[in-house]
Amino acid sequence: MDEILTDRAARRREVRRKFIDDAIEYYEDQIGFSISNESQWNLMSAMYYSGTLFTTIGYGDIACVTVAGRILTVIYSCIGIPLMLITLNDLGKFLYNNINGCVKNIEDFGTYL
CATH class of the missing domain: 1.10.1220 (Arc Repressor Mutant)
Known part of the structure; x- marks a missing residue:
């Protein structure tokens, strides 16, 4: 070399x-x-690529080659990352409410024993 x-x-x-x-x-x-x-683009690799983009993991093993693809990737990321944060926030609230509800039910059940 x-x-x-x-x-x-x-x-x-x-x-x-x-x-x-x-x-x-x-x-x-x-x-x-x-x-x-x-190119190995198919539905599964496209889903994998979009998932690594909007979750900000970005492994880099799949990347766009064309300039248009790179520009669309930036636009998609600017929209997808905030939507992912909103989704994670809602998921956190859902889990918090359900876990607290389960704990409250267990505590209430314990008072009846």
């Missing part, structure tokens, strides 16, 4: 890219495994 980076002939971006692609292809041939760079 140092050879590639220090070689004067590899200073241009396209030449470096070809060297790296050739090195990856050689490596894949040696281990007998090929990594596909093809």
Whole structure:
């Protein structure tokens, strides 16, 4: 790898890219495994991507390639993250009320014993 980076002939971006692609292809041939760079977008990966966006996890293993996709991702995040916070707030209130109701019922039941 140092050879590639220090070689004067590899200073241009396209030449470096070809060297790296050739090195990856050689490596894949040696281990007998090929990594596909093809798009794997389907319903499940889209749901996974949107879930990691609006929960702010953002693993980064799936990302948009096009500029339009990146712009729509920012817009979706600006809308989705606040909606997720509102949903989590409502879920917290729901759980708090139900758990307190259960505790109150258990305490009331204990007074009858």
